[in-house]
Amino acid sequence: MLPLAAQTPSPPAGRVVVKTLDSKLLRGNPGGENPRRRVSVYLPADYETHPQRRYPVVYYLHGFTWNDSLIFNQDGMKGLLDQAIADRQIRPFILVVPNEQTRFGGSWYVNSATNGPWADFTARELIEFVDKNFRTLARPGSRGLAGHSMGGGGTIRLAMQFPGTWAAAYALSPAFLGAHPSYLPGPGVPTALRAKGPADVQGSHVAFATVSLSRAFSAAPKKQPFGADLPGSLGADSVARRDAVLGRWVGATPTAQLPTRIAALRQLRALAFDWGAQDEVRHIPPTCYTFSSWLSSFGLRHTAQEYEGTHGSRIMGRTGRVYQQVLPFFNTHLDFE
Incomplete structure (x- = not known):
């Protein structure tokens, strides 16, 4: 009889609790965004068996057109956390993912006159709810903030705008970190300008993103059809740039805001971000380099790393950045009970 192959035991299973937050802050926003928000919360396996124990919390911000459910059910975040705890890669903590997908793909984690105050929702109302x-462990030293793409840019922006809220922040492939020709104004502008309503941009990712960015960074609630000033105007046979709108977009980037947010970032114990050298979102590698250079110029300690990969590769899984870099980062920099 052949010996049975050794079976690798499954790690103890945590669970994901899905809650609904009826946001007072988002209620009545002019953009028609739903103020009832889903919040998915990972609880480690020993949460139920140790009822006196309290846990640090990492808030994870999803990317554009993504959501909290996809983070767990498609990206496999729950299994990754279970395995990291079983491997002693991290001590048990709670991970929270809010659903900030909007009618046009995402909130960008900013306060908008059209979409509503998503930055305040994330940094204040969500934390209070959790x-x-x-x-x-309801204290800044036990809170971390992380995110990918739109969520990576949101991570850096919120860390700058709400000092003393989180102890550490880690941004993966942060989008909209600084100015870059690839989106100023960007290839989606002509389609967005010709659109009569939401249906006309649904089939074009770049036009959809243009509208989403405009609603976040150049909001004009009464402007039809999108409640925003778009970064261009249609001529007889061409599209003209609208420098005033583009100026608002650039002024909203973390790089542009950094000189007035230095003290806020100094309050972080640790700041890190990384990006793939082959990122197909072309603005991300150069703006990450620029932002890192600016941080160094102001004497702000941080870790910035480029690796071989695209926008979505090498993020999840046992060999991905979340398991190898992000989770140990918070295990090191957060206070545990």
């Missing part, structure tokens, strides 16, 4: 409903 601390009320779960056994958290």
Whole structure:
């Protein structure tokens, strides 16, 4: 009889709790965004068996057109956390993913006159909700902030705007970090300008993104059809740039805001971000380099790393950046009970 192959035991299973947050801050926003927001929360396996224990919390911000459910059910975040805890890669903590997908793909984690105050929702209302409903270590030293793409840019922006809220921040492939010709104004502008309504941009990712960025960074609630000033105007046979709108976009980037946010970033124990050298979102590698250079110019300690990969490769899985870099980062820099 052949010996049975050794079976690798499955790691202890945590669970994902899905809650609904009826946001007071988002209620009545002019852009028609739903103020009832889903929040997915990972609880480690020992959360139920140790009812007196409290846990640090990492808030993870999803990317454009993505959401909290996809983070767990398609990206496999739950299994990754279970394995990291079983491997002693990290001590147990809670991970929270809010659903900030909007009618046009994402909130960009900013306060907008059209979409509503998503930055305040994330940094204030969401944290209050989580601390009320779960056994958290409800203090800044036990909170971390991370995200990918739109969520990576949101991570850096929120860390700058809400000092003393998180102890550490890690941004993966952060989008819209600084100015770059690839989106100023960008290939989606002609389609967005010709659109009569949402249906006309649904089939074009670049036009959809143009509208989403405009609603976030150049909001004009009464402007039809999108409640935003678009970064161009249609001529007889061409598209003209609208420098005033583009100026608003650039002024909203973390790089442009950095000189007035230095003290906020100094309050972080640790700041890190990384990006793939082959990122097909062309603005990300050069703007990451520029932002890192600016941080160094102001004497702000941080870790910035380029690796071989595209926008979505090498993020999840045992060999990905989340498991190898992000989770150990928070295990090192957060306070555990």
